[in-house]
Amino acid sequence: MTDDYEHYEAVVVGAGPGGAAAAVQLANNGVETLVLERGVESGSKNVSGGLIYAEESAPYTIDGLFPEFRAAASERPVTNYYLHNVAGERVKTFDVTPLHEHDTEWSDAVLRRKMDSWLEQRVHEETRETGGGLLTGVRVNGLLREGGEIVGVTCDELEPITADLIVAADGVNSELARDAGLMDWEEPDEWFQGVKAVVDMPAGAVEERFDIDEDEGVAHLFSGDLFEGARGGGFLYTNESTLSIGTVFHLDSIVDESVEPQQLLDRLLTHPLLAQWLGDDYTELEYGAKLVPDSKKVANPSPHRGRLLLVGDAAGQMQAQGPIIKGMNHAVTAGALAAEAFVEARSRGDPTDAGERYEHKLESEGVMAKLRPRRYELAATLGENDTVTSITDSLLQSPLGRIGVRAADKLGVLDWGYTSPFLAMMMPDTRTPYVTMPRVIAEELGTRVTDESTVEPPALDERIGDLTYDVDDPHIELVDESYEASGAAVTACPVSAEDFGGGCYRAETIQTNGSTERVVSLDTQPCVECGTCAVVAETDWDHPPGGKGVEFKQG
């Protein structure tokens, strides 16, 4: 029956860094490859921080696969990296450039619309040579099966397509990974939520305000008490003529603390420390958000089923190495390894063996060791429980702990600690490293920032209003509208807020037979497709059809 369908040797779903790497590597080996991307253009659906790394130890890098990449598609190389510990207006800054440079060949700031749309052109050219090509505006909505076996994909816009290899590079909210039962959307503590603003800078201001040359760039990270106790931190990266400023928090802590993500971003934007860089004329070009997987918890060690191979965020391959976030580089590596595995399997006459080979390569190339470090698993069992957290927290805050912090600083231990990749890998996901420790350090060692911020970030309705949407039928269905089941989305959704009627989620109190009930309603019109409510609410969550929904211009 599936014989009547169109067939390609390989179908790659999603044209982010993972899909692009897989596709170009397949094409380079003469595999007829079709790439399907749901955005109007690649990048139009994507949000990242983002610093893309080329690791010395990685078997593949983006510029290895796309030689012109750095000149054509990225913004600036990151030459300096700082970490700011914040307690109120007191700040203690560490230069963490050594941590950033560890195992780093280079690292550039990127904006995803520009980066991915450039990759799209290259990938289309290369794959077209094989008889395939890249199509945008096509959403894959599921796996095609025959006799229980995965044989292809089904799409909103096209007839079903069969393939010998299906690469799911469809990102953090991968519908294919879930269709195959390889990933789920159950636990908030397995995810981060990233929220970001792209801020316009007047000509020459990036160089002047950050004291850098045209071919230099800076990264700043922020942690401490400026985020109401939520576990996570903020970032600021310099682009060519804009800044990327955002926050990444553990999703469970956003839910537990009932904090509004856009307000946390505003706390960062309006902190006096940022005044020197933002100046008096704050112009926000774009607001965006996306879930980020925590590889330590979700990276699937066996990310394949039959002909289906998962790469990048779809497989949970997103590494938070302490404050440094590495997702794009791992997506690139995994994409190319998946392609390599298929090419080898095919040449040995058994393309169905690609999955096993891919799994083996993720291990032997050291990818899994970075994604799920054993050291972390050990440290987590020791340190990630409430008792340990509250003991370390109260110790740190006690006079003794504070003396310890000062002594550690004198001995240079703090500098060492913050620049140690070894420690970064095993940093526990507790309040201690994100909130308590940075706050105590800033209180004990920090200096007061005297600048005053004049930044007035746009209100949520303005942020929503500035985005471009091609609205379609609702793509998310609220399955349980009770506040207990889905109420967390009212605050956690980055385009919703308590007391704000223009967002996606709203809480209402209704009267039924004399009793009152709190319920939640959903309007997907301003949805930025971040995926948060798939985890924190009871929903039936799909992406909108190809070309529909939100369109990011910056990413």
Add this chain to the structure above:
Amino acid sequence: MHSVVLTKGVPDFREGQVSFDEDGHLERGDTPTVMNPNDKFALRAALQTKVRHGGRVSLASMGPPGYKEILQEGMRDVYADDLYLLSDREMGAADTWATAMTLATGIDQFEEEPDLLFAGFKTADGETGHTGPQTAWCLDWPTITHVVAFEVDETERTIRAKRLVEGDVSEIETVEAPLPAFVVTDPEFEASYRTARERLRYKDFRAETQERAAAYEDHLTVWDHEDLNLDPDYIGLDGSPTIVAGVDPIPKAPSEREATMVDPDEMDPVFEELQPFAGAD
């Protein structure tokens, strides 16, 4: 499959382009001329035919030399393999009938007989919608109007089309005609590509045509009455059985139009009157 698409230029009625005088009448001199927007649906229909069946799309128009740019616009914004402009002074001031005669002769002139002739539904400057059907009549081809979707059967040499009955979106009928045929697309027409291979081909063609449009004159053939072997007495003003007695200036976009029903029987004498002019063959 060889498809020929007929087009003409109209004033650009878009906000910011169009200019009206104090009395609210169109100022043609200050208003740029663009390809009749409805003709783009016809061109998309021709492109769909090429994507699905291969072949070639020719875009043709009759008009002043400036219409070259209208042809370029069609090539750039939609698609064309080659462009044909039927243009000379003798063809000027033609009514719809003489225009149809000239266009039909032009279509006869193609080395490879077209399989499909496409036109858009009426022009935006309030024209009658006669030229297309009259051209088909001159060629003696079947005509299907208000087409919203269609399929071509190459072996049977037929076209099956879905059309709006009376131009009404609530009533759709399917009709079949032998090729060659004349198709008038409705503004509701939407090209449909349901396989990846079709979409990839479409993408290739769009890229090619944009490149071609940058040097469109290399793909343009201009025919005058001598090239078409047309007697000046049968074309242009001299060949026009109807004379434009007076021109009402085009008023600023009327919010509603009124249509008067015509009893078809009453039209017979008019057709008889026009009959001698059709005796070209």
